[in-house]
Amino acid sequence: MRFKEMIDTVDTHTGGEPTRIILSGIPKLVGNTVKEKRDYFKEKYDYIRTRLTYEPRGHAGMLCAAVVPPCDPAADFGIFYMDDVQYLDMCGHATIGVGTALQEIGLVPAEHKEEYIIETPAGLVKIKNNFKEDYVESTTIRNVNSYVIENEIRIDVDDIKDIPVNLAYGGNVFAIIPADMFGVKIEPAYANKIREFSAKVREACKAKGVDVTLVQWYSTPKAKDADLRVVHSSGYGAPDRSPGGTGTSAKVAWLCENGKLKIDEPFVHEGIVDAPFIGMVRGVVENNGRKEYITEITGRARITGFHKFVFDDTDELKEGFFFE
Helix, strand or coil, X not given: CCCCEEEEEEEEEECCEEEEEEEECCCCCCCCCHHHHHHHXXXXXXHHHHHHHCECCCCCCCEEEEEECCCCCCCCEEEEEEECCXXXXXXXXXXXXXXXXXXXXXXXXXXXXXXXXEEECCEEEEEEEEXXXXXXXXXXXXXXXXXEEEEEEEEEECCEEEEEEEEEECCCEEEEEEHHHHCCCCCHHHHHHHHHHHHHHHXXXXXXXXXXXXXXXXXXXXXXXCCEEEEEECCCCCCCCCCCHHHHHHHHHXXXXXXXXXXXXXXXXXXXXXXXXXXXXXXXXXXXXXXXXXXXXXXXXXXXXXXXXXXXXXXXXXXXXXXX
């Protein structure tokens, strides 16, 4: 058996959500920014995404973060993101996974041990690893600036009328919506309903002129020290197991703009499998007349394995297959 292609990855999970970090095996990418490199990859090499995220090597919900040379001189690494459904401009849980993994496997220069910068398609993101003894206990990311798109719109979904939706950006565009109105509990048993309703919410928001990347469902938390229980879904594939990093940025930006959260006040999002993310607004800036919020998200990631994925032309399922 001859293998013509091989891809090296280190796999992590952040609050239960997987990240497959591609270290080598991607062909040379063309572009003057990481976003342009991502778009070139999407055009020329999308089959790599399906091979790594689809079964039999991946599964519904698998997300990949590709490590590439940065274009911005301020950045130490370039990172772009893709899952079993789409490409994302930013992904918080994956960036926390990247921050932990690159440090633990020795790729972070010693002088940048505790803080370094990555270039993402959404912009520059700062990573700060928080150590306990000699290992990374947690990782804090300073995200791209977040902001409120629309304080509230009202939509109808099926026979559920006049649903309040907050629209905010945290690296991706989010529709923030109360789960209780849909009779949905933020539990694994409701994953299919969450996905189905998310697709409909996105359609309803698009009819109002807003293209939403992900729907953020929120409800009462289980843990006493958590503020809300939350899950994110694109309406396709599997809902996010983690509390969602870019979604938490969007949420704290909305809260701060509406006087419900102070600068430097921690806000705890509890995910569908109970793991927490801590979000915080660190500052506010004006950009073209719009308030933008400097946000930080802290969470824990752990390495789950190392892989050398090989691809054999005699394998009829080399390109993978997808089950929703």
